[in-house]
Amino acid sequence: MTAKALPSEPVELAPTESAGQTVALAAMSRPRQALLRHLKAAGQATADQLAAELQLTVGAVRQLIGPLASDGLIAHRDERSRPGRPRRWYCLTPAAEALFPKRYGQLANQLLGLISPDLVDRAFDERARQRQARAGARLEGLGFDAKVKELARILDEDGYLAECEKVGPGHFRIAELNCAILDVARHYGTACGTELAFLRAVLPDAEVERVSHILSGGHSCSYDIRVRAGRPADR
Numbered sequence: 598m599t600a601k602a603l604p605s606e607p608v609e610l611a612p613t614e615s616a617g618q619t620v621a622l623a624a625m626s627r628p629r630q631a632l633l634r635h636l637k638a639a640g641q642a643t644a645d646q647l648a649a650e651l652q653l654t655v656g657a658v659r660q661l662i663g664p665l666a667s668d669g670l671i672a673h674r675d676e677r678s679r680p681g682r683p684r685r686w687y688c689l690t691p692a693a694e695a696l697f698p699k700r701y702g703q704l705a706n707q708l709l710g711l712i713s714p715d716l717v718d719r720a721f722d723e724r725a726r727q728r729q730a731r732a733g734a735r736l737e738g739l740g741f742d743a744k745v746k747e748l749a750r751i752l753d754e755d756g757y758l759a760e761c762e763k764v765g766p767g768h769f770r771i772a773e774l775n776c777a778i779l780d781v782a783r784h785y786g787t788a789c790g791t792e793l794a795f796l797r798a799v800l801p802d803a804e805v806e807r808v809s810h811i812l813s814g815g816h817s818c819s820y821d822i823r824v825r826a827g828r829p830a831d832r
């Protein structure tokens with residue numbers, strides 16, 4: 598059995614914060630919003646309890662639950678405490694947490710603000726080293742083209758919405774259309790510096806230059822990647 602590839606960032610149970618996440622909740626019908634908000638507050642509830650709380654029929658509640666369950670936002674468990682039909686309890690899934698506000702970036706900036714600047718730099722350097730080690734395990738043994746494409750997949754998995762374009766032999770462009778650490782990067786330029794250093798470290802056979810930058814007004818953080826002179830490039 599082939600081992601599952603690991604992303605270069607540890608996977609979090611809670612989703613990463615994004616300013617636009619609450620839009621999905623606002624775009625839902627009021628009954629769906631009310632149902633999700635009640636489950637968020639209550640933790641779990643039966644269809645009968647939801648119907649009473651939302652002033653709907655049990656049938657209407659089940660019609661609301663169906664699509665939300667199909668979208669992976671609601672789960673259920675059955676309780677058998679007596680003979681007969683089990684009692685079904687509904688709750689939100691971890692994926693549903695993305696619908697509610699998160700302030701991970703704000704918290705990270707507050708914590709970083711409590712330590713000295715040199716320790717902040719060391720923390721970002723250590724993060725870069727750990728990412729390099731995880732990515733390096735996935736890139737080991739690959740040819741240059743395959744290595745760049747796999748790196749783009751890693752960045753995409755890490756939340757950067759990465760795209761990879763082959764410009765020519767041994768020449769690629771990777772565009773990160775989303776900054777997964779934008780709130781922190783706005784306060785700490787070191788974060789952006791270590792990102793470029795990470796790419797250069799995992800592609801030692803390449804010249805890597807940043808050609809556009811989100812924090813400088815660009816639509817993406819894009820990197821021009823060329824195989825170094827004298828190093829083999831795939832054709």
